[in-house]
Amino acid sequence: AEQGDDIGAPKRRSMFSSMLFGRGGVPSSSRTSVGVSAKAHGAKLKAKGDVSGALLALEAGLAAAPDDSVAFHAAIAQCHVLRRDFGLACRHFGAALDDAGREASNEPRFRKVLDAEFFFAMGDACHRQQLQQQCVFAYESALELSNKPKATNMSSVHYQLGVACRDLNQLARAVEHFQKVAKQPLQVSLSAGDILCELEACHTGLGETERAEECMRRAMGDAMPIRPENIARLAWSRYQLSGDGDSTLEQLTACLKRNGVRRKTQAEVHAMLGRVYLDRREWVNAETHLGLSCAREPTVLNTWLALGELYSATDRDDMSMRALQRCTELDPEASGAWGLMARMYEKHRQTSRAMQIFNNHMDPEDPAVQLRRNHILHAAALTLQRVFRGRQARKLVARIRGMRQVARNYGTRLQQWEVATLNSKAGLVLHSKLAHRAEFGDMPLARDRGRPGAGFGRKPLGSSFF
Numbered sequence: 001a002e003q004g005d006d007i008g009a010p011k012r013r014s015m016f017s018s019m020l021f022g023r024g025g026v027p028s029s030s031r032t033s034v035g036v037s038a039k040a041h042g043a044k045l046k047a048k049g050d051v052s053g054a055l056l057a058l059e060a061g062l063a064a065a066p067d068d069s070v071a072f073h074a075a076i077a078q079c080h081v082l083r084r085d086f087g088l089a090c091r092h093f094g095a096a097l098d099d100a101g102r103e104a105s106n107e108p109r110f111r112k113v114l115d116a117e118f119f120f121a122m123g124d125a126c127h128r129q130q131l132q133q134q135c136v137f138a139y140e141s142a143l144e145l146s147n148k149p150k151a152t153n154m155s156s157v158h159y160q161l162g163v164a165c166r167d168l169n170q171l172a173r174a175v176e177h178f179q180k181v182a183k184q185p186l187q188v189s190l191s192a193g194d195i196l197c198e199l200e201a202c203h204t205g206l207g208e209t210e211r212a213e214e215c216m217r218r219a220m221g222d223a224m225p226i227r228p229e230n231i232a233r234l235a236w237s238r239y240q241l242s243g244d245g246d247s248t249l250e251q252l253t254a255c256l257k258r259n260g261v262r263r264k265t266q267a268e269v270h271a272m273l274g275r276v277y278l279d280r281r282e283w284v285n286a287e288t289h290l291g292l293s294c295a296r297e298p299t300v301l302n303t304w305l306a307l308g309e310l311y312s313a314t315d316r317d318d319m320s321m322r323a324l325q326r327c328t329e330l331d332p333e334a335s336g337a338w339g340l341m342a343r344m345y346e347k348h349r350q351t352s353r354a355m356q357i358f359n360n361h362m363d364p365e366d367p368a369v370q371l372r373r374n375h376i377l378h379a380a381a382l383t384l385q386r387v388f389r390g391r392q393a394r395k396l397v398a399r400i401r402g403m404r405q406v407a408r409n410y411g412t413r414l415q416q417w418e419v420a421t422l423n424s425k426a427g428l429v430l431h432s433k434l435a436h437r438a439e440f441g442d443m444p445l446a447r448d449r450g451r452p453g454a455g456f457g458r459k460p461l462g463s464s465f466f
Contacts, residue, residue: 193225267297
């Protein structure tokens, strides 16, 4: 894009015009003829293989005849495609379409320019720049005009369409295009293993697990894929089945060393390497590769989740919590991240926050969630019971200590007081009986009346005192 700022700069345009059309420049009355001659001259240079000279001629023609900008932008874009400068090519393709849209009344004149080959070339350039929405538009427009591209083959067209639809999360359409690729003659840079790996990714995204496993089994038994992203996927699938980390690390490292690996593919491979090292408990290597993956693709949920697991395993809970919070920002329903956060809260005895996560962010019907909730509730009940019993026990201990203190300080005096009280009570009873006999003889006491054996001529109760 920075190079594109120099497109048709005034100084260069005047220089090209003087080179092609003389020192006097281009008179306004002959702009149409100048444009025609510039296109013809550029086409000749392009046919001879002088792409740089063709670009000079076409840029000069664009400056001299802006009324024919659609044709010039299309031709310049084709030259940039030949130079493998796909960024500038996409800019000129877009400029041609914009100019054609502004001059809708001249649509019949543009049909020869905006033909199927124009859209096929635009689709390929947009695919290489990872402009997937524009790629889908260009290829679909091209297929409406023709099914037989000259500069490419249909297997490449459908493959790039499938990749674009997959990246746009249009997985059903991606499966259709990948299945069409298998029916076409495969190009040199594509194998049956690549198609099967792409189909496996699409079926996995659609939730069709059985079809995805079938595609991966066929890929393992078929020819090895050619593209690095598919080689990495196949190596990862074999690692999940066999657990052979050494061969997986070797294959994934070889993918990174290949030339022309896309940034997104590099992020995926680094994430796979990080997971393997994490399973092997090689924390330093795992952190390095996971960090590189997040730097290249900072919106991948599973990579941040793996980082959270790594930090949690190495007792860096604050960094783990930040990584898990990033997961929840990317996907508020990421149950794996919420579950790990809840376990960390339990670890730090923050059970109320853990219960909030279980109640608000996780499936209440999940047996694992129910088990964790019941464990927290049971622990809370035991804590409450322990606190209550401890309070009762402390009250009892305090009471016993008080009684012991009283007994220690007042025990002897209390015993003496009780003996004195008993003696005084016995003396009072004896005195009352003696006084009663002296006055009434053998008549029983008032408190003894009505008792069996009480009366005259009998021994009154309590006579043993005499």
